[in-house]
Amino acid sequence: MNEERDKFLTELMNQCWHDYDKDKPINTYSLEAYICKKCKGFILGNNDFSQEEDFMRLYTWAKTQKVLKETIEKYDEQNFHDKENGKFYREKFADSVYTIFKQTKDNE
Numbered sequence: 001m002n003e004e005r006d007k008f009l010t011e012l013m014n015q016c017w018h019d020y021d022k023d024k025p026i027n028t029y030s031l032e033a034y035i036c037k038k039c040k041g042f043i044l045g046n047n048d049f050s051q052e053e054d055f056m057r058l059y060t061w062a063k064t065q066k067v068l069k070e071t072i073e074k075y076d077e078q079n080f081h082d083k084e085n086g087k088f089y090r091e092k093f094a095d096s097v098y099t100i101f102k103q104t105k106d107n108e
């Protein structure tokens with residue numbers, strides 16, 4: 001997990017990078033949840049784009065971005081779901097997207 005990258009990408013997607021007290025979970029039936037101080041949402045945590053579920057949100061969004069067309073074409077979507085190597089590809093893809101947008105922002 002790369003928090004700086006994941007925060008940058010989450011905000012780029014216009015989503016809230018949740019601010020919450022990790023020491024104060026609200027106990028629900030089976031999992032620990034939190035209330036975000038910024039969006040007041042009931043959350044389980046922040047995006048971790050090395051995880052398949054969070055990653056697919058990034059991937060779906062990335063497909064709508066013109067500037068990422070070439071990057072998208074370099075990857076086979078199946079690779080992201082691969083049990084053994086999926087995490088490697090997800091991290092690699094997220095890093096590429098991060099690098100591309102970070103450069104654009106720094107040049108502004």
Ligand SMILES: [Zn+2]
Binds near residue numbers: 016017019040
């Ligand atoms: Zn939030």
